[in-house]
Amino acid sequence: xxxxxxxxxxxxxxxxxxxxxxxxxxxxxxxxxxxxxxxxxxxxxxxxxxxxxxxxxxxxxxxxxxxxxxxxxxxxxxxxxxxxxxxxxxxxxxxxxxxxxxxxxxxxxxxxxxxxxxxxxxxxxxxxxxxxxxxxxxxxxxxxxxxxxxxxxxxxxxxxxxxxxxxxxxxxxxxxxxxxxxxxxxxxxxxxxxxxxxxxxxxxxxxxxx
Numbered sequence: 001x002x003x004x005x006x007x008x009x010x011x012x013x014x015x016x017x018x019x020x021x022x023x024x025x026x027x028x029x030x031x032x033x034x035x036x037x038x039x040x041x042x043x044x045x046x047x048x049x050x051x052x053x054x055x056x057x058x059x060x061x062x063x064x065x066x067x068x069x070x071x072x073x074x075x076x077x078x079x080x081x082x083x084x085x086x087x088x089x090x091x092x093x094x095x096x097x098x099x100x101x102x103x104x105x106x107x108x109x110x111x112x113x114x115x116x117x118x119x120x121x122x123x124x125x126x127x128x129x130x131x132x133x134x135x136x137x138x139x140x141x142x143x144x145x146x147x148x149x150x151x152x153x154x155x156x157x158x159x160x161x162x163x164x165x166x167x168x169x170x171x172x173x174x175x176x177x178x179x180x181x182x183x184x185x186x187x188x189x190x191x192x193x194x195x196x197x198x199x200x201x202x203x204x205x206x207x208x209x210x
Contacts, residue, residue, distance in 0.1 A: 075095040084204040109124050111201050117147065163195065
């Protein structure tokens, strides 16, 4: 082994070199973490605002009077609400109180239920009388050209848009079920069942909220 190689090995194992390398790596990590923190602090506000606007847009799509409806801040989810959603076939992730012209008029509920290709996230409006006022899909992974027909609210054989058929449903109609009091788009039965489970969950949550 040459003298040059031995010299390099000696330098690489030198404690001073190791300390210098450790300090350099530590400083680099601190700088990178600080930069990421700065970026996050700068972008957090705009991202939160965008999410708020998207959520409000989804809520306006499911209330009876979008022009005069106002929404509360996100409500705290109780164990009773969570249990009711689970019993209905879904899970509740967000809840907002709805007021129309200053009068309480039900809730807008973000619900997650299982579809054919994963979770379907939807917003469901339930008015003060416990009646579904609308269903809007927030996010999904359903198959394009099949389950997506349900997500895009395409019409049933009757001509009624598939999501619109839930309007007017109440807890008295539960359990909502495909083939009983809910129609499915041909070839997209599982996707329709997923939305149906979400609406059942929303009605159950609204019932315990009063």
